[in-house]
Amino acid sequence: MKKGKGCEGKAPGMRVRGHPVLGEPPGGREITVFLDGKPLPAREGEPLAAALFASGIRVAHYAAEGREPRGPFCMIGRCTECRMVLEGKGMVLTCLTPAEEGMRLHTPGRRGKP
Ligand code: FES
Numbered sequence: 001m002k003k004g005k006g007c008e009g010k011a012p013g014m015r016v017r018g019h020p021v022l023g024e025p026p027g028g029r030e031i032t033v034f035l036d037g038k039p040l041p042a043r044e045g046e047p048l049a050a051a052l053f054a055s056g057i058r059v060a061h062y063a064a065e066g067r068e069p070r071g072p073f074c075m076i077g078r079c080t081e082c083r084m085v086l087e088g089k090g091m092v093l094t095c096l097t098p099a100e101e102g103m104r105l106h107t108p109g110r111r112g113k114p
Contacts, residue, residue: 015054031101036110048094048105049075049082060084060094062109084108 017024028044033051042051049060049072059069060082072082075095082094087104094105 014056015050028099031099033099033101033103033105035105036107037104042099044100045098047075048084048086048092048097048099048103050095051099052094052105059107061107064109067109 015025016022019025025043025046028046031042031044032039033042033048034040035052035057040051040055040057042048042054052060053072058071060071061084062068063070070081072095073079074081077093077096080093083091084094085106085108086092086097087106091108
């Protein structure tokens with residue numbers, strides 16, 4: 001893989017680099033956020049949903065009825081499918097919430113949880 005394309009740094013796999021229309025993503029410093037207690041890499045200022053996606057996390061919450069997994073869909077704050085609990089803030093839309101060092105996210109409705 002050519003340098004500057006694909007993934008780089010601590011964030012694995014799915015981060016888009018060298019997009020033909022959007023170019024390079026904004027270059028925030030690498031930080032750590034926590035999902036259900038597990039540390040995940042992120043770039044400061046990127047949407048939390050993008051950081052989760054880059055780490056292979058597709059489930060934001062589980063539906064109240066049926067407990068089906070739900071994940072980001074629109075990425076523009078319209079569908080609410082990316083909602084998660086952020087400690088100190090309550091329910092947030094992760095596609096609109098910029099990542100900050102040490103943020104702690106929780107997956108609502110996770111199996112085995114009320
Ligand atoms: S992905 Fe639709 S509101 Fe966040």
